[in-house]
Amino acid sequence: MFSGSCGLELSSHRQIVLYSPHMASVERKQEKQGPFYLGYGSRRQTSAEIVTEARHSLRTLRTQRPFTPREEHRQLFGASARTRDGRPPSSFSLHAKNFEAPDSRPSSGTRLSPLDHKPRLPLSLDEDYSEVEKAVPKPPGERLDKAGSGGTRTRLVRARSLTLVPSMTQHSNVPHAEGVDEPTLSVKPSKQVHRESFSLHSGYKPERTEKSSEILTRIPIKHSGTPRPSSADLSQAKRTKTGAEPGCRDTAGSDATDESVFWTSEVLPILQTFESVAPGGIVSKETIERLCDACASLHSVLAEKGMLGRRFKKRSSILQALFRLIDLGSDQLNLTLAKIILALNVSGNNLLNICKLVFKISRSPRNDFLFQDNPIIDSLLLLIQCEDFKSSGETVLYCMGSLKLLSGNSTLARLLLAKDFIAVSLQLSQQLIQLSDPKTFPNDRHMLAGHGQPAITGHILVQVTAALRNMADLSESRSSFLSNDVFSTLCAVMDHHQEDQDICLNVARIFSKLSSYAECCYALAETSSCYRLFLALLCKHSRKQALVVRLLFTLGNLAARSNDARERVYEVERSIDVLLELFQSYLRVPENPPDSENHMHEEEDVLIKLIRVLANLSIHPTVGMALAANTLCVQLLLKVMEVRSVEESTELVVNASTTINNLSYYQGESSVVRVQHAHVSELLLRLLLSSNMAAVLEATRVFGNLSQIEEVQHFIIRNQVHQFVVALLDSKNPDVCFSACGVLTNLTVDPKNRTIINEEGAIHKLIDCLRDFGPQDWLLATQVCQTLWNCTEDTQQEYAQELLEILSLYSDQKALQWPSSDDIKAYQEACWELEFLPVAERLKKRMQRYVNVLERISEPS
Template sequence: MDPKKPKDRPFYELPEKVKPSSKIINEARCSLRSVVTKRPFTPRDDKRTLFPVSTSRNPESRPPSAFSLNSRHFDGPDSRPVSGTRLSPLDYCSTEVADVRVRTEIKTPRPPSAGDLESQHLPPKPPSDPNKPLSRKGSRPKLFPSSSVDVPGPLDGASPTRGRSGSFTDVSDAAPRRTGSGSRDRPSILPVEERGVGDGRETPVRTSSSMAVSSPPGSAGSKEGTRKSNSAGKSGRAGSAGKREIEDSAEEVFYNSFVAPILEEFASMGKKKDNGRIFELAEELYNVLNKGNKLKKHYKQRSSILKAIFKLLDVDEPRVLLKLARLILAFKVSGNNLLNVCKLIFKVSRNEKNDPEFLDGNVLDLMLNTIRFSDHVASCEGLVYCVGAVKFLTGNATILKKLATKECIEILTKLMQNIQKTNRDNGKVNEQFGHILVQLAAALRNLADCSSGRERFINSGTTESLAQLMDEYPSDSDLMLYISRTFSKITLHTDCCRVLASQHGCYKAILNLLNSQLQNEDLVVRLSFVLGNLTAKNDDARVRLFEEKNSLDTLLTVLKFYHNKHKQGKTKNESAVNSPPDNKQNDSDVSKLDDVMIKTVRVIANLSINETVGPQIASNRKCVLLLLNILDTRDISDSEELILNTVATINNLSFYSVKTSVIMSQQMELAELLLKLMLPDNMEAMLEASRVFGNLTQHKNVRDFLTKNKIDEMMISLLDCGCREVVYNACGVLVNFMSDESKRPLLKKEGGVKKLIDVLHDFGREDWDLSSTVCKVLCNYSTKITSSNACFGEQEAQDLSELLLEFLDKDTALADSDADSLDCLCETWEDKFVPVGTQLLKRIEKYQSKFEPLEAPG
């Protein structure tokens, strides 16, 4: 032997004095990869309930899902208009003077007391004699005494009229008419307070031509006597008083002409309410008030209108109730009335058959405005029901899209952020806010499905706020479940993963939840799925998660807990031979346990991709032995996805050939466990196992063991498979087998050389990485070559030489490449294929000869 000639060596071995690197090792085996799994299944709720059926909330401390609600639950005093005028104190007067005032035709109204306001609902029927004191037994005192001053009307004949459609002429700026003008010029409609609206009674009206129509509370007429008696010495306020008189007169005319007739018809229905007519009148009333800009807190007739509406809330027709609720919401009620109207809307929304009614009109806008502007502290319970109704409605695909366009995500996020701010300001978490947040998170879970949901989540800071809630309300399992469901949806997308992964506190919060809620399968499986999504493509997320205290121990605790629980369940299932229904239930339970394990194993697989984290996990004895135990105790036919994910995790860990690697110390046990996966009827299992063999077969003891079990023959037969992944992994294993001189003859004997050339021909131009691996197999196979024809076969050597010449010519090799992928293909061709292809071609040409050497005599 020529001492200067370099010693033949397998292709993957480096020259002496050259340190091995992960890059060189990677060329000899399959690359690491993240594990993919499906999102946990979330069944559709059979019923719409305020809280989940499995809620752990105390029934006594949570708002009820079912309740009775009727007109008696709404308050009159709560619905009174907000007055912007401060009342002046009454002047002291003697008994004699007071007695004179009682006998006068013009009576001065007194300010209502607190008792009056509490007890007042509707004014009682007035006596036929206006000078006779009210003495009806059991009747309530009038809130405002009526005035006998004539009601002014609009000037220039601009008297508004109301048709059946509810259209009208705006009279808000009309001037007052001259008083004392005859009854023909006065509006013929009495105000609601003088008619007894709500109790169905008609009030007798004096027919004398000199009689004046009584004015509604707060009208210009009711204040006329007071203004006349106090006019002396108050000329400085005449201008403002005149302006108010004009405004009050216009408001009075508007009320008498358009609002009162509708309320009168409401009241005339009595106990037998016509749902169809109420529906029409409610729509008409809303349009009238909206066009007149009266749907506001400071409208003086607001109280009367609301009380009339409240009396109609005993009807059962959902669409009618929703129309009435729309009016109540539009008046921006508060307190008990806000709570009850939210309950009313919640009650209607519980039945999905009523969903189309929410698309009629602007009730969705009013609901969102209620959420946007209500005080979450003062109106906490009301918001629970209002947001709960939104949660139900987001289950309807049509309404879901509408709510998204109406900035529902942004509004809910702002409410969530306001609650978080209040908690921070108070220095503690308010558990009652958790009831709102559960509804809110459930609605966001549905809104995440709409087309613009992802972008809105990112732009409005929804993802960050939800992540903070995990740290603020960890004991609220309902809230945590809905947040995990939301995250399991949005983290399927890279941009949302990036936002959540940047929240450093989310890793600690999730790990704490996994520890504290270990037995909550629904929560644990989703949290593990979210961690798997975060670590699938983001290397920073892998490092941050692994560096959290006890992160790997927590994942292993979850994995071991559910692995042991599965063993116990399987034992019970096997013992219950004579109970088919129970067996079916047990099978379902086992499937849930497997799902948790699948997601947890995936997190470990994704973590091990990082070159710093991977070796540490591979050196963790507890982790490796637990994975091997799963392979040993599970059957591929029953737990296929779990087995495949476990093998993929082991493949990633087997990449790191560090001295402390437990995978390497357990390689023979592992190889034996993987043999049961090499079954022709499950190509995916065979593919995963062959990836691991691509790493393990670097060691001679493993190669010998696999040869005894004919795995090398199986790899050669897989070269005929049309699946690129299977062929690639078979070639990877054969690269290592061909490093053993004793195992090379099998390749030619089984027709492996011709099969490799066919693979090169079929996949060459499309996959230069695979072509490079084929050449590596042939290079290792031909290490001891003395004749190309003898080594490969005459025809095979010629075909291989021609094919390599063609592929090593850049113009020819890349001629059919797509323009978009040309740069990438060219880089792979130059870096991976050209070096090994050139080496193989030179070897073939060097030993090409028509003569074959004689074998040494035996």
């Protein structure tokens, strides 16, 4: 396999001196002086050349994604930054008594006349009677009214039990609402009242709604001198309701008859099954199964008859029977009950309690299998798309909380993905962003944060973003994240909730997961708002390690893949200052006694991700030159190498040395790395002497750039670093050999150094490298030939014949074996033709001359 296929993983030796000026006179006449890496002319580079150049220049850094452990207990918020007083609970108890009867009443089709007194009442169907009664003023007691003509004394009616009132006007023909009861008004007459008939005003006809009609049944009516109905009027109203008037065909009565038959034959037997089980005590598994089957049958017969929703007159009786079964305490049964209760279109507190009940069931992982074949998930998805957040925010919260918990199960997550859950969540997020914008509802304190307490929109968004975080774990979900404009929406969510650490952390986790994949990383890189946002959050939440480390990881991914992303990060105002301030904040010298081990690990993780950002940013020429000239940046990197040992903080120290390597590529006079080359060399020597091969490799790479400096060359020879570098040629790692060749190439420019290095057996080891790695890695073969060119400057004839045979074989394209893959073959052929062959041909000519000289010497005179 071609070891050099990942070009960005290799060392930087672009500035290495690859050609010695001390050449034989004949060669000076025949060959143009100059390093091999120059001379492609002005022609456009091929893709192979671009990858080749990447290997010779700067290097991106990789690192592991921050680890997020699974929460042991399923909760709404888990390890949240929210205070317990400011968030809805995850634990609660629910019983049949928590469900209210008013919601189970069907609406009335009767139109009522307007009231003189119009109290302002809450219009929720599910508010408690006691709350309504408190809001309604008490009717006045019995008193005399002297305003009547002739001093007639009339006693006012005390309102008692009121139900809905049919129209008392005989000529009015109000159609009945389909499938709705029509209760009548019942007023107990006073003994001292004149028996005069009266009718309520029929000129005003309010809109018939279930909410208004239900509340009106509980409002005492204040009469102002209006006559009371006679018994004849009440009888007439009764006949009007029942349709008993002769000569009229009663369609409503026919429908009622059909419903009565349906109730008696289909529904009542199922309800009797429910009634046969007494709540309380231990219920057998067989009984639970029987009740679940009965619920399924009830749902089926109601659906076939079209009686789901609010159409059925006996809906209240069905709901009461279903609510009663909740006290049996079976999760399996309760989930079945929730399905049919939601299908009956409950609202208000009953809807909230059902969503709480489903959430309670979803909190237990052992119940996940109950949701797999249950359409309750469809009901929950429908709810979060239809509910009004301003009036039912808590309902949506628990509904979304259930979906979040279920998405933690990979099987259920795939089920949600198939139901387009990501698109639904995206739409919900966009609506919540609008509701949380103060410009949208400037006077609405329920939806907006007030007095330091988070808004309900924020609570819901915590669930939405946590669910999307779970969905991001599925490899199948990436196409959905790419096709639904998720990245810009999630950036908007973070931007609107920068103060909410829970939301920001969830979104940061989504980005850290998705940006690890190329297609998602490129999509996020094109989201222009993310750069400013990420840096703003790093500044605002600089000590929130979990958030900081994920934002840095995402920035590092963007900078690793996109040159445009590197430039955009750099162009954000004070971006480099923010990163270096974070660097200073988290870089601490270990204390004695040492700090908490976990705390030190968290700080080190931040530094690893932060240094990786700097290393990847430095690949951009403008950014790289700016960082190389930034004294604070270089000093912080060197301090890491000073105070942290490679044995204890391997990745941190290696990342710091890699960044130094990238910065050492820039040779300008302002380069702090090159100005401080003596101090850098001392630190590199420590890495070379370590037992960690990754640290040794990075130190060798840095020496490959700095060894152009004469003082650094003297340091290497004086400290016998060259012996260690020559020994690295025996490594079976092609990257190590490549880096060692770079250092040796620069050292052998000086004839004194060349002699010392050849005495260490460098030429023999280089020929072995060429033989072992040549056909698999033509870039490494090129570097070996360049090193051999300098090492054989002083006529090393003893190796000429062996080297000539290898070069002759490698120069014959037909004699080589190429990979079967067309892509890899095309790449290797390009590297062989453009990189290796020019260098090999020149070296082969030299070896041929040496062989000719040897042959002439060996010929008999």
